[in-house]
Amino acid sequence: MQTRSLGKGGPQVSAIGLGCMGMSEFYGPADNAQSISVIHEYLAAGGNFLDTADMYGVGHNETLVGKAIKDRRSNVFLATKFGNVRGPKGEFLRVCGTPEYVKQACDASLRRLGVDHIDLYYQHRVDTATPIEDTVGAMAELVQAGKVKYLGLSEAGGETIRRAAKVHRISALQSEYSLWTRDPEDGVLDICRELGIAFVAYSPLGRGFLTGQIKKPEDLAPNDNRRNHPRFQGENFQKNLEIVNRVNDIAREKHCTPGQLALAWVLSRGSDIIPIPGTRRSKYLHENLGALNVELTAEDVSRISDAAPKGSTAGLRYPAPMMERLGK
Numbered sequence: 001m002q003t004r005s006l007g008k009g010g011p012q013v014s015a016i017g018l019g020c021m022g023m024s025e026f027y028g029p030a031d032n033a034q035s036i037s038v039i040h041e042y043l044a045a046g047g048n049f050l051d052t053a054d055m056y057g058v059g060h061n062e063t064l065v066g067k068a069i070k071d072r073r074s075n076v077f078l079a080t081k082f083g084n085v086r087g088p089k090g091e092f093l094r095v096c097g098t099p100e101y102v103k104q105a106c107d108a109s110l111r112r113l114g115v116d117h118i119d120l121y122y123q124h125r126v127d128t129a130t131p132i133e134d135t136v137g138a139m140a141e142l143v144q145a146g147k148v149k150y151l152g153l154s155e156a157g158g159e160t161i162r163r164a165a166k167v168h169r170i171s172a173l174q175s176e177y178s179l180w181t182r183d184p185e186d187g188v189l190d191i192c193r194e195l196g197i198a199f200v201a202y203s204p205l206g207r208g209f210l211t212g213q214i215k216k217p218e219d220l221a222p223n224d225n226r227r228n229h230p231r232f233q234g235e236n237f238q239k240n241l242e243i244v245n246r247v248n249d250i251a252r253e254k255h256c257t258p259g260q261l262a263l264a265w266v267l268s269r270g271s272d273i274i275p276i277p278g279t280r281r282s283k284y285l286h287e288n289l290g291a292l293n294v295e296l297t298a299e300d301v302s303r304i305s306d307a308a309p310k311g312s313t314a315g316l317r318y319p320a321p322m323m324e325r326l327g328k
Helices: 032-044 058-071 098-112 132-144 158-167 188-195 233-255 258-268 282-293 298-307
Strands: 004-005 012-014 049-051 079-081 084-086 094-097 117-122 148-154 172-176 198-202 273-275
Touching: 012 188, 032 058, 032 282, 058 079, 058 098, 079 158, 094 282, 098 117, 098 132, 117 132, 117 172, 117 233, 132 158, 158 188, 172 188, 188 198, 233 258, 233 298, 258 282, 258 298
Parallel strands: 049 079, 079 117, 117 148, 148 172, 172 198, 198 273
Antiparallel strands: 004 012, 084 094
């Protein structure tokens, strides 16, 4: 397993992390035994970077990850998030970053995970009603208390990142980045590099679309949340298939899968970028890790970039109400 630094001078984590969200929600019914097995396989393959959040499955995902790592905590670099507040039925209530909530959320996550500290603690979304200085100040107190080791932000805008970094070192920014979501290239990546912050790329496979396994909307389970995303609907779906087909053509030349090519492209964008593809299937876990063996020349990277030009993806990456919470 290759490793990358989590920020300038930061700890070494796996070059490809494992996103655990889909093991609990959004992509069909959960299978706890299968998901725990996949986490164990990832760790056995040398991986150490697990990503979860308190909102995934309304706590279920943290409990699941906690069970999976109970007897192997020392082999895990554990990341979780707070800030998206949901009700008991899963309904989204608000984004909260008040100091009081930060501390309550951390204690609740520690209990569900069954650990005495969190390695990387992210603010999942920025609470625009609470100054970022107050939120990060409370997060910094968690570091001082030994409950958290490193701090991160997710889907934060450039000004917020700069303000946060003045309060306490920010080790990672987690935001969506892939061949079909190039938004971070509009300045956020540059700011991260200026400040020595690692960039953790979620949905590096375009929520599975770039793998080529989703050929029609009906391939998604009836309760799959992606059916609600504009990029998976109507004419957008068909236009985005054209991108996948072009990526697939290059993948065949490189003797790899389109998913591996898409992941290799993300990895090629800089040694400070760490993709965290999610899966709950052993087959796809090992396929994703195989992207580390795909060697891309500068010409390859250029061709892949041209196959999915920036801004060419059809549709918003989230439904409109969710888009309003991004880049604050």
